[in-house]
Amino acid sequence: xxxxxxxxxxxxxxxxxxxxxxxxxxxxxxxxxxxxxxxxxxxxxxxxxxxxxxxxxxxxxxxxxxxxxxxxxxxxxxxxxxxxxxxxxxxxxxxxxxxxxxxxxxxxxxxxxxxxxxxxxxxxxxxxxxxxxxxxxxxxxxxxxxxxxxxxxxxxxxxxxxxxxxxxxxxxxxxxxxxxxxxxxxxxxxxxxxxxxxxxxxxxxxxxxxxxxxxxxxxxxxxxxxxxxxxxxxxxxxxxxxxxxxxxxxxxxxxxxxxxxxxxxxxxxxxxxxxxxxxxxxxxxxxxxxxxxxxxxxxxxxxxxxxxxxxxxxxxxxxxxxxxxxxxxxxxxxxxxxxxxxxxxxxxxxxxxxxxxxxxxxxxxxxxxxxxxxxxxxxxxxxxxxxxxxxxxxxxxxxxxxxxxxxxxxxxxxxxxxxxxxxxxxxxxxxxxxxxxxxxxxxxxxxxxxxxxxxxxxxx
Ligand SMILES: [Zn+2]
Numbered sequence: 001x002x003x004x005x006x007x008x009x010x011x012x013x014x015x016x017x018x019x020x021x022x023x024x025x026x027x028x029x030x031x032x033x034x035x036x037x038x039x040x041x042x043x044x045x046x047x048x049x050x051x052x053x054x055x056x057x058x059x060x061x062x063x064x065x066x067x068x069x070x071x072x073x074x075x076x077x078x079x080x081x082x083x084x085x086x087x088x089x090x091x092x093x094x095x096x097x098x099x100x101x102x103x104x105x106x107x108x109x110x111x112x113x114x115x116x117x118x119x120x121x122x123x124x125x126x127x128x129x130x131x132x133x134x135x136x137x138x139x140x141x142x143x144x145x146x147x148x149x150x151x152x153x154x155x156x157x158x159x160x161x162x163x164x165x166x167x168x169x170x171x172x173x174x175x176x177x178x179x180x181x182x183x184x185x186x187x188x189x190x191x192x193x194x195x196x197x198x199x200x201x202x203x204x205x206x207x208x209x210x211x212x213x214x215x216x217x218x219x220x221x222x223x224x225x226x227x228x229x230x231x232x233x234x235x236x237x238x239x240x241x242x243x244x245x246x247x248x249x250x251x252x253x254x255x256x257x258x259x260x261x262x263x264x265x266x267x268x269x270x271x272x273x274x275x276x277x278x279x280x281x282x283x284x285x286x287x288x289x290x291x292x293x294x295x296x297x298x299x300x301x302x303x304x305x306x307x308x309x310x311x312x313x314x315x316x317x318x319x320x321x322x323x324x325x326x327x328x329x330x331x332x333x334x335x336x337x338x339x340x341x342x343x344x345x346x347x348x349x350x351x352x353x354x355x356x357x358x359x360x361x362x363x364x365x366x367x368x369x370x371x372x373x374x375x376x377x378x379x380x381x382x383x384x385x386x387x388x389x390x391x392x393x394x395x396x397x398x399x400x401x402x403x404x405x406x407x408x409x410x411x412x413x414x415x416x417x418x419x420x421x422x423x424x425x426x427x428x429x430x431x432x433x434x435x436x437x438x439x440x441x442x443x444x445x446x447x448x449x450x451x452x453x454x455x456x457x458x459x460x
Contacts (some may be wrong), residue, residue: 047107
């Protein structure tokens with residue numbers, strides 16, 4: 001994923017202090033180093049960049065009662081459950097989600113947390129990410145528009161706006177590191193048009209721009225959302241956000257499924273980015289985002305696994321595969337992209353609508369880095385962060401697919417990373433996190449999860 005998109009047989013890389021110094025054939029590299037990873041028979045790829053997640057939702061995966069709901073009722077089902085989260089639960093689910101992501105080749109994670117109930121603070125998640133060693137973009141998210149004011153969340157799940165803004169400033173001061181090689185950044189992320197007030201959207205944008213941090217929210221995820229902004233503000237979601245000062249190259253939106261051609265052009269011309277979340281969009285029956293149309297128009301697109309209550313898997317390699325497959329399903333279901341409305345699926349003029357395996361990998365690496373505003377991750381090249389992962393190709397899973405090992409990683413069933421290296425440090429070995437003993441974490445996490453799920457089942 002360097003600028004020439006080189007693929008190097010018998011290749012390797014040499015890194016020092018977390019920064020790549022050389023990428024090339026093994027014979028060109030230094031013969032020795034403090035740590036040498038032998039990767040015979042493996043493929044090494046740049047680490048994936050996950051651009052949208054809600055790590056807290058690992059506590060509520062596959063919860064009975066939520067499995068066949070689309071977004072609005074699904075949110076209404078979960079809000080009171082997520083509101084019972086504690087700081088310790090927050091730490092545990094951050095570790096669980098990041099461990100799963102790292103094992104799937106992910107080295108940078110953006111997390112969109114928008115409620116801070118009980119003793120929860122963003123500090124707990126940032127500390128957990130440091131514990132495990134994953135490059136972390138945290139968000140001080142928010143909800144301020146309760147049901148009694150016409151919003152979707154219950155009143156006891158929303159916060160006072162002055163407190164949100166004050167805490168946003170606090171965490172930016174305490175944690176945001178904009179330097180090259182940064183392991184921790186902070187974004188501001190009101191949850192959605194139907195859970196925050198216009199005042200908070202505007203004030204958040206002003207604060208983010210004054211402090212040089214990025215802006216994120218959910219947008220154009222469902223027709224329910226579109227109906228909400230049309231009825232309440234008389235505008236479609238993208239127009240509405242534009243009036244709030246929310247279209248720009250420091251903004252990226254999760255999902256962006258339901259957009260028209262003009263809105264795609266507006267994303268491209270303003271530099272607004274998209275976090276494409278194919279598994280979540282399928283799970284919640286939200287729709288199919290026009291990803292190939294975005295790419296053709298020059299919109300910056302990254303990949304997101306989304307929260308674990310709407311995807312249930314925090315697996316970036318799986319997500320890359322789903323992105324490729326879902327883009328292809330779109331060709332079969334929907335008319336051609338562009339002015340023509342009738343062309344068969346096999347028409348050569350529709351070739352450009354096919355997403356390739358390499359495009360899926362590019363969206364998951366370089367695309368995500370661009371969406372997060374980073375020029376030091378997403379590719380393996382001198383000067384870039386030493387973030388990469390490898391997959392062992394000499395297994396039954398890839399047998400027969402080695403005529404194109406790069407494509408095989410996306411076409412074949414996703415397998416855990418043999419190594420995941422982040423900031424030059426081995427975080428995953430043989431598919432398992434080695435920076436932390438995960439067994440007690442999983443046990444304690446499941447205890448919290450049962451408590452939360454059991455509460456719901458008891459009718460609370
Ligand atoms: Zn989301």
